[in-house]
Structure formats: C-alpha cells, structure tokens
Amino acid sequence: MNANVTAGEAPPRAGRREWIGLVVLALPTLLLSLDISVLNLALPHLSAALGATSTEQLWIVDIYGFMIAGFLLTWGTLGDRIGRRKLLLIGAACFGAASVAAAYASSPEMLIAARALLGVSGATLMPSLLALISNMFKDPKQQGLAIGVWMSCFMGGMAIGPVVGGALLGSFWWGSVFLIGLPVMLPLLILGPVLLPEYKAPEAGRLDLLSALLSLATLLPVVYSVKTIAAEGVGAKAIVALLAGIAFGVAFVVRQRRLEHPLLDLGLFRNRALRAALGVALLASATMGGITLLVSIYLQQVAGLSPLAAGLWLVPSFVLAIIGNMAAPGLAARINPAFVIAGGLLVTTVGLLLLTQANSPGGIPVLVAGYAIAFAGTSPLGVLSTQLVVGSAPPEKAGAASALSETNGELGIAFGVAVLGSLSTAVYQSRMTDAVPSGVPGTAAEGARDSLPAAADAATSVPADLGTQLLDAARDAFAGSLHVVAVVAAVAMVLYAILAVVLLREVAPAGGAEPDAEAGPDSRAGVQEDAAARR
Template sequence: MSSQTPDAVGTRAGPKEWIGLAVLAMPTLLLSIDMTVLYLALPELSADLAPTSTQQLWILDIYAFMIGGFLVTMGALGDRIGRRRLLLIGAVVFGIASVLAAYSVSAEMLIVTRALLGLAGATLMPSTLALIRNMFEDPQQRAAAIGVWMMCFMSGMAIGPLVGGVVLQYFWWGAAFLIGVPVMVLLVVTAPFLLPEYKAPNAGRLDLLSAVMLLVTILPVIYALKEFASEGPGALSILALTFGLVVGTLFVLRQRRLADPLLDMDLFRNRTFSTALGSMLFGVMAMSAVMLFVTQYFQMIQGLSPLQAGLWLLPSVVGMMVGFMVAPALAAKIRPGVVIGGGLGLSVLGFLVLTQIDSGSGFALLIIGQVVLGMGISPLLALGTDLIVGSAPAEKAGSAAAMSETAGELGGALGVATLGSVGVAVYRSQMADAVPADVPTAAADSARETLAGAMAAAQQFPAEAQALLAPAQEAFTQGMNVAAGVSAALLVVVAILTTTLMRHIPPIGDAEPDDAGAQTPEDTTGPPRRGDGDAAPQAQEADRVPDSPQT
C-alpha cells in the first residue's frame, strides 16, 4: 500500500498540534517585531556607535536583505535535513546573534550580527510554515492554523514600534535585541516534544551553486528596488537590477537541467500555486507603499511620535485579525477564489477611502480606510499562503513556504519602489512652484524633494515655515491619494484574475476540484490535492509523491 497525501488523509489535529502552533507562532511574531523595532532604537544607537550614514542604512537593511536572499535556500535545506532540525538550528543561531547584536561595540560588529540574524530568520520562517503543513493534515484546520500564523506575523510588524518604545523607555538600545532570547530558549526547549520532524524522502543533495546564484539574483534586485524608491533610477541601481535579472535567468535554466533542483520549476505549472503566488506578490505590493505613506502621514502631518503612530496603527491590526479568523470559515463554505476576490474588493474600498484624505482630515477617515483595507487583504494573505503550501507536494512544502514569503518580500520592495515613486513624483510636481522665493536655493531644493526636506527647511527659516509646510503637506497628501488610487486599480485587476483563475478550487475540505477529471489507475493513491486538477497529466503524477516511499 502507499501513503496518501495529507489532504487526502484529513486526520484531525489534537491539543498537542494546537499547542505546537503556539510554539511556532512565537518566532513568527518575534521575526516581524525585529523588522520594525530597530527604527526606534536608531537615534540612541547612533549616538553610542557613531555609524556613518551608509552604515546606518546597512544596519537597517541588511536583516531584510539576508532573509530575502536565503529564504528559498533554507526552505529547500529544511526539506532535506529535517524541518524541525533546521528550525532548532536557526533558533540557536538567532539567540546567539541577538546577544552579540545587543552588546555590539562598533557599527561594523552590529552590521555583521544583523546579517547573522537575517540568516537565522531565513531558516525560521519557511520551517514554521512547512511544519504547519505537517501538523495540520485536515484542510480546514490547516487553513485556520495558517491564518493564526499570518496574524502573528502581520501583528508583529505593527506592534514592533510599541514594544520598542516600552523597552527603550527603561533600558539601553541593545535591549531591543534581547527580546528574542527567551523566546528562542523556549522554542529550543519545547520543540522536540511538541513539533514533528519531517524530512523529504529521496530529496537529493543541495546544489550550492544554485544557492549562490539565487542569492546573487535576489540581493541586487532588492537593492535596486530600494534605490529606485529612495533616490530614483541611477546607473548603479539599473546595473544591479540588470545583473540580478540576468543571473536569475541563468538560475532558472540551471534548475531545469538539474535532477535535484534547489527550486522545482514544475511547481509553477500548477495554476493554483502560480495564481496564489502572483496574487500575493501584487497584493503586498499594493498594500506596502500606501502603508508607508500612512505612517509618514501620522508622524509628519499629524505630528505624532513613532510610538503614538504605532498605537494608531492598531485598529488596522484588529481588522486584519478579524479577516484572518473569518476567511478560513468562509472558505469552508464558499470557493476560496471568491473569498479572496471579495476581500480584495473590500480592500479597494479601503484604498478609495484613503484617496479622500487631505492634510486637514484628521484621523477618522484614515482609521476607517486602514481597517477596511486590513480586513480585505487578510483573506489573500491567509488563504493564499494556504493554497501555495497546500498545492505543493508534501516533500516540497519547505520550498513552497519559502516562495510564499519571498513573494511577500519582493512585493513589499516592489511596492515602495513603484507606487512609492508615484507618490513622490506627485509631491515634486506640486512643489515645483510652491516654495517661497525668499528661501535659499539649497533649502528650497530640499523642500521640493520630500516632505522631510520641507520640514527641515521650515526649521531653518521660521519666518517662512507656514508658507513652506502648508503646500508641502498638501502635496504629500495628494501623492498618497494618487498612490492609493493606483493601488485600488491594481487590486481590481488582481481580484478579477484571482477569482477567474481560482474558480476550479472547491471550498476547503471538498475532496477534489470540480474540473479535476477522471483518475487513471495509477492515481489510486488518493484524490488530487486542491488545485491540482488544472495541471498537465504528467505534472499531476509528479506532484502526487507520497509522504513515505511505497511499500
């Protein structure tokens, strides 16, 4: 006899698995907190370590760079050496790196330890998600568990400034890094008892050249997108983007030739996998740029501190939590594509609310827009992640989880680079003739570039402060309006395509897609997973690899 796929077996998870989910949620929450908490610590850190402006940027960015660059490699490594084993290794390294970062004595040491934290984070993220696939075989339970996992990740990004503000009020800047040490100790102690081990049978060796090529693909692309957002297209950023894309093309060609590829390109032949991945990329792209504008609006126009701005972001987190909890329940009765498409339609309404804000609107419209946006985008994040991981073969779950998270990383960078640039272009257009003639050239040029530059110029020339700030704040708000409008239009397209391309997927828990077709005698190992019916016959056979070798 042969083992069935997890979706076919549908064994219900018990208390041990749900407690294990709580264990997996801890590092997920911590990783997302770690992405934002450093922003509050930067002033005190800079006074202590005296980094240059370039070193400051590396201190902030190297963590996300390393996570983005190593996610797929670490996901594939976990499939090969064991997902729980890789999770424990990553937890130990993350804890050690956190202590080293907290007690860094130079900017260079902090950059290196932040890079090590990013590398460890890249081992933790796909391992947690892939282990959820192993622990929750019932599709409805798995969708709910992934909703909890995603809720923790997104909540951590919002409460990071709050946690950082409380810690830094009573301790030195290094304490922001020590937050993670007890969490990792608890994970290392409890994981062997609560989490299962899984290692893909006959996974083959890890191709190191492919790992290097993928790193050399992703890092230049992310760097170029960040440079586009902050400085605009330049010779170096264009060269980096071109170089990354060329190496990426060579990477894909190499994967098609390898017997044991680092990334199985056949995953993309599955329409469910590709559609969910693309929807995730563009959904995060639309959300990330506008949320950047919103946080700046709170601080630069409403005059809030980072801690106060973080508090005003909490309503949107609550909206997302509601969406994460409700989406799996709806998808058990309604096709997931319809739930995701409907949620994206709700997000469009949230973006349209944000297009109506001006510099004197206050908080009401902004909070309403954020809450609606958060509730609408959460079905895509929760169900999309479930579809990506669930539509991949069990032995490829680590790679699929890593691809899901990489799409989120790239979507965030792409959103800031493109939609953020749209808002900046509107600002500069509005400010071209709005600076008073009395302001010196250097300060005027700075005011025309960014709202932060206008605020700095206003401090230098108090007599012209109101004449500078009023048009600058209005120009910034108009830029946010336009970016929100473009995001709304983008999500309309994504919603239509997602609903159309996912129409074959039945409600969660149904045996198979309506258009799965008849099974052949070779398919007697069980029904196909959700979303496999659209793949080519040979791809279906390749996908239905059992969890253990046939006996």
C-alpha cells in the first residue's frame, strides 16, 4: 500500500524516537477535535454574553470550517516547500494565539475574526501532521498503525469534548473552552523541534500566490454554496456561489497544467489507487456526514436532550470507531485492503438499517446502537484510504497528498449534509402535509410543515394540548425522514462496498504493493529518489 518503496526492498522501521514523536503529534490532533466539539456547548453561553445575532452565531460556527477547507491545499503544499515541521510549529503558535483571542473576545465580530484565524491555523496543522507521520513511519504496517492512532486521537477528542466542555462551562466563563489549546500546544512547541524530523521537498520551487488565491476562490464558494443549500434549500445565491467556485476551479486546473512547480500536481491523479481511495472516501464521508447531522438533530430536538447529554450518548460511537481504527491496519496486513474496506462498509449498512427501528420518543438506545455500528464500520475506510492516498504519493509530495485527503473529507461531509439534509427536509415536509392537527392557526401550521424547529416554535404559540399534538406529529415526521434517509444511505453503502472491491482489489496487503503502473513517470521518479536517499 506504500508506493514509496521499491519491490523487494525492506523499508526502515520506526524506533522509540518516532513513536514518542507520534505522541507529540497526537496533542494537536486531540485539540483540533476538542475545538470542534466544545463550541456547540459554548454557543448559547457566548451568544448571550456577546449579544450575537442568529446570523453572527452562524458565522461563529461556520467560519472555522470555511477557513480550514479553503487553506488546506495551500498549506499542505507550502509545508512541502518550507518544511513540514516548521509549518506545524508556526501553525501551533498561531493556533494558541488565536485561542486566547477567541477566549477574551468582547464582541461577535472579534470572535468571528478569531475563529477565522483558528481555521487558518488549523489548516496548517492537519496536513503537516499526516505528512510527518508518513515521513516518520516508512514501514507500511507501522504507518497504518500510526495513522490509526492519529485518527483515534481525533475520535477521542470528539468523545471527551462534551465532557470537558461541560465541566469548564459549569465552573468558568464561556471563553475557558478556547483556552484548552494552550496546555496542548506548549508541549508541541517545546518537544517538536527535538523529536520531530524536518522534511521539505528538494527543488520544490516557490509557492505560486495566484494558484493559492484560485484554490481559495474555488473551495470557499463551493463550501458556502453547499452549506447554504443544506440550510435554506436551492436558491439564487447558492447557485451563483457554486458556479463561481466551478469557474475558479477550471482556472485553477488550467494554471496548474502550465506551471513547472504547481500548487497541486495533477499527476498525482494518474495513480489509480489514489483516485479510487479518494472517490470511495468522498462518497462514504458524504453519507455519514449527513447521517451524523440527522442523528444529532434527533437526539436534541426529538428526544429533547441537551447538547451535553446528546454528546455523551454519542461517546460509544467514538469508542467503537477507535477500536476500528486500531484494528484496520492489522487486518489489511493479512487481507486485501479492498475486502477490509468493503467489509466495514457492510457493517455500516447493518447499523444504518438499525436506525430505521428508532422511533420517538423511546428510540434513543436503538438510535445510538445503530449509529455506533455504522460509524465504526467506516473506520477501516478512513484509515486505509488515508494510507493509500499518502502512500501513493512520492515523499516530496506527501504534504500535498495529505492536504488532498483532508480536503476530500471536508468537501464530502459538506456535500452529505446538503444532499441528505435536503432529502430529510423533503420527506419531513411531505409527512407533515396532512399531519398538522386541526385548530392550529395558518401561520403556525405553515411553519410547522417547513421544519422541526419551526414546529417547536409554533407549539408554544397555541394551547398546550394542541401544541403537544403538533410537536408529537413533527417529531414523528422527522423520525420518519431519518428512517428514509437511513435506508437510502444503507443502499449507498452496499454500492460503495462493491465499488471498493472493484477499484481497489489490485492493492495488495500492506507491504505487498508495487507502484501503480498508471502513476506516471513523476511518481516512479519519486520512488527511485526515495530509495536512493535511504541507501
């Protein structure tokens, strides 16, 4: 699964220094996921303290993801040029400074700016972390395990985030959740220069600023369009943003083809394994991204749980995912990775079908069990596709390949939220057409037919008995929409499993793959250069 080793050559094995270095890399990984999960808990507190409007609240939440998606590719390629350790440490320092700015923000605008800087800084960390792992762990089996540990740390942060956030918000002010970053980043800044190797591509050339701007102009409108469609449906501004992103994307591709040192080497896509891994991972992340959104809504708006309680109910899914992350590399060392991935996706199918048995109001255990099984089933795909993408690229392009993998995941989740969210809304509205109790005023009835939150608001404006009937009908309609989406997602997962077997069946167990014949001369040259460097 690693194209950076010539056939018959035993790759160097990592020692104690590399494994201790992995622990250091685990710290910012944990922080990134913590920062995502604690914000949902802090949002009501900070909104009340800062007087944030609903639009400002939306930007406080979304600007972080926008900046990460927009800058991943630029920073990943920049790390190849200036050094991945250097970029990681610069990003860590900026992330720490932005965390302090966010914690002590005195206005919504200041917090939005701080969150934007956090996103830009976070975009330096993610590809740098993965690229450094690929440099430190050359042995495919060890590399797979290291990537599994890295992904497990991310899952662990998501799991403990609600607990840590709830404890901090119970004792301190809302800004305390952003200060979690300081004790995490300080050890990285101190130990990183000692334990982490530096690597940068020889003769990589200068960073093309116009390409960086074009990549940003491509990704930001696309992500904005998808999020707008998910929240408001298809509209003029979403379509305009999408078309603008596509136009800039075409210009970006044209420019990359003309540059001697492009921001994104399009030759990477000549590798069949990389293309297949990215494609299947994009589809699966889109599907699970949409399911995750609906499950979160169900727990809070159908089951009536607080964000903290909903987060705690989701802990089993993260625990099972961690187990899957750690088990996948070992399985892929003995079994064709395509079958490991496909088997995991079939497990996900079982979990998704179990979601169809979750009925309000007593369906929480069934819902959590189904989601945990579905989430865990995608773990092998996450670990092995990441290893395939990074391992398929020559070492001097590991940063760009890592950024490509991360961007792929970000876009997949965004698209999944939009597509499956829109499907859920359509099913909900269809079920509510004749489900609104008679006696509900026209305006309230119209709002209740539009969405579950609107139904909850409408229920407070009518007599209690009538409001209870309306809210029960809306919750049943949403549960029904979740069941429909789960069935669609289950069918999709079976198709993804078949696709994985068809497209990835020629990838041998870890350590047994040779460079892809379709990879092109650039990739094969990278393999030869890497082998010569180790000699």
